[in-house]
Amino acid sequence: DSGVTQTPKHLITATGQRVTLRCSPRSGDLSVYWYQQSLDQGLQFLIHYYNGEERAKGNILERFSAQQFPDLHSELNLSSLELGDSALYFCASAREDRVGETQYFGPGTRLLVL
Amino acid sequence: QQQVKQSPQSLIVQKGGISIINCAYENTAFDYFPWYQQFPGKGPALLIAIRPDVSEKKEGRFTISFNKSAKQFSLHIMDSQPGDSATYFCAARWFTGNQFYFGTGTSLTVIP
Numbered sequence: 001d002s003g004v005t006q007t008p009k010h011l012i013t014a015t016g017q018r019v020t021l022r023c024s025p026r027s028g029d030l031s032v033y034w035y036q037q038s039l040d041q042g043l044q045f046l047i048h049y050y051n052g053e054e055r056a057k058g059n060i061l062e063r064f065s066a067q068q069f070p071d072l073h074s075e076l077n078l079s080s081l082e083l084g085d086s087a088l089y090f091c092a093s094a095r096e097d098r099v100g101e102t103q104y105f106g107p108g109t110r111l112l113v114l
Numbered sequence: 115q116q117q118v119k120q121s122p123q124s125l126i127v128q129k130g131g132i133s134i135i136n137c138a139y140e141n142t143a144f145d146y147f148p149w150y151q152q153f154p155g156k157g158p159a160l161l162i163a164i165r166p167d168v169s170e171k172k173e174g175r176f177t178i179s180f181n182k183s184a185k186q187f188s189l190h191i192m193d194s195q196p197g198d199s200a201t202y203f204c205a206a207r208w209f210t211g212n213q214f215y216f217g218t219g220t221s222l223t224v225i226p
Contacts, residue, residue, distance in 0.1 A: 002157060033214065043158070043203060043216040056212035090157050099165060100146030100207060103214070105157030 004106035012112045018079040021109045025093030032074040038087040081113045118206050120217025133191040135220045137204035144206035149189050152201045194224045
């Protein structure tokens with residue numbers, strides 16, 4: 001158990017809909033990363049928040065948005081969903097260690113868009 | 115454009131053998147190179163990591179070899195066990211510390 005929680009575990013929805021994925025980081029971790037994992041694309045970095053501020057954006061579509069709240073939990077909002085958005089979505093909380101930065105991944109949310 | 119290229123895509127190794135997974139990168143702005151292990155239905159978990167100023171790091175049966183001039187790094191799993199069967203990802207962190215790039219993954223199967 002990484003200490004990172006993600007809800008919901010599974011989500012089935014229809015095209016055009018909007019969903020919100022939630023992530024609670026490990027206690028004390030200020031960083032939250034969001035990733036999309038699909039079979040043909042591997043792990044794709046979406047966005048990084050640190051202590052409530054957006055730090056970096058990766059391959060995140062304009063239909064997607066995220067935020068990190070004062071209690072450090074984060075939400076990823078996906079709107080106008082398309083079939084191609086079906087994937088596993090992971091969040092990871094992170095902290096610096098003596099080598100670099102360890103990311104602790106949550107169990108993921110499996111999204112299926114029908 | 116794939117910032118970190120990983121090979122092979124899949125690997126089958128006999129129990130007790132050595133598993134070797136390779137990664138290559140182009141951008142010298144990376145400053146930290148972790149390897150992650152992922153079991154089916156789980157999130158990736160950090161296995162071992164290295165900084166570019168170190169050429170080798172060993173933790174138990176897992177070793178990272180790092181060649182800065184060639185911009186390549188590899189994971190060696192010694193005495194591979196069936197329990198090592200998983201997907202392995204290499205990654206690289208952008209020097210500002212705000213973004214990670216992952217390889218496409220290697221599915222390792224260790225047969226008894």
